[in-house]
Amino acid sequence: MSTGHRTKVGPSVEDGIRTLLLLMPRIVARIKRSKIPDELQSFSLAPRHLSLLAYLLFDGPMGVNELAARLEVAPATVSLMVSELSRRGVLDRREDDADRRRTIVSIAEQHHPAVDAWLSKGAEAWRKALQPLTPAQRITVIDALQTYERELSTPESSGTAR
Template sequence: MDSEEGEARLSDLFLRLARRTRVTQMQRLGPLGLTPAQARALSVIGHCEKPPRMAELATRLGVVPRAVTPLVDALEEAGCVRRRIDECNRRSTLLELTEEGRTMCLRIRAERTAVVDELFSVLTPAERGTLIALLDKVGGEPR
């Protein structure tokens, strides 16, 4: 396989895996009443040391600020988050997890673990570690 064929194959495989991951997550998260985007937003909020501002959530999700409004609206309607005014900057809104939100974060983590186990069951633990290292090298998020 020449370099061009290898690059095309890599691209095809990556896109196929991304699609399969999304479909599997939708199937697993659907019964929880969440879309993958809502689940990701809730997980990000849950991993913050202190309640994030809406703009911070947008940055962490890699989207424009206006894109988080419908996500937060849906999470608030589901009883998972609540908005509150930032006392340090009254023009900013902070996002707090509710008890339901904390419970949902645990359920999301369990479902994501099941998705990973399902998709990557053909890999040994060492191969998974190598894959994680390679993906971090190519496109990992800054820590």
């Protein structure tokens, strides 16, 4: 049961759960309300595209298999997304000069500034949240979010809210 009090070292687990359960819907709502730049509006971009575009923006051009591994989806899924976005002109595809069987994917030059603008607000928010933390604290935050996401994707358990 939550007392609503914090100890000197931080909230109890139950108080932390309460705070995060109330905070997460607000965060998700704000993310969903973030305005897609006018230039990208007509492309019907979905959350799945956001992760793909973020990898290409932050890490540069890469192959479909590498994107699939990073997104933790099948290469066929990434191929479909890449085909869809390249037909719309958001992404460029080219053969790898070293291996002609491999396709290298990148953000189309004309859309790079709009994609960067779209993702920069989230990146800046994370920068402000993570910068004051020590590297160990950053690992804790990232590990906690990854565990939360992983647990949400597991089959329903018999756990109940307290």
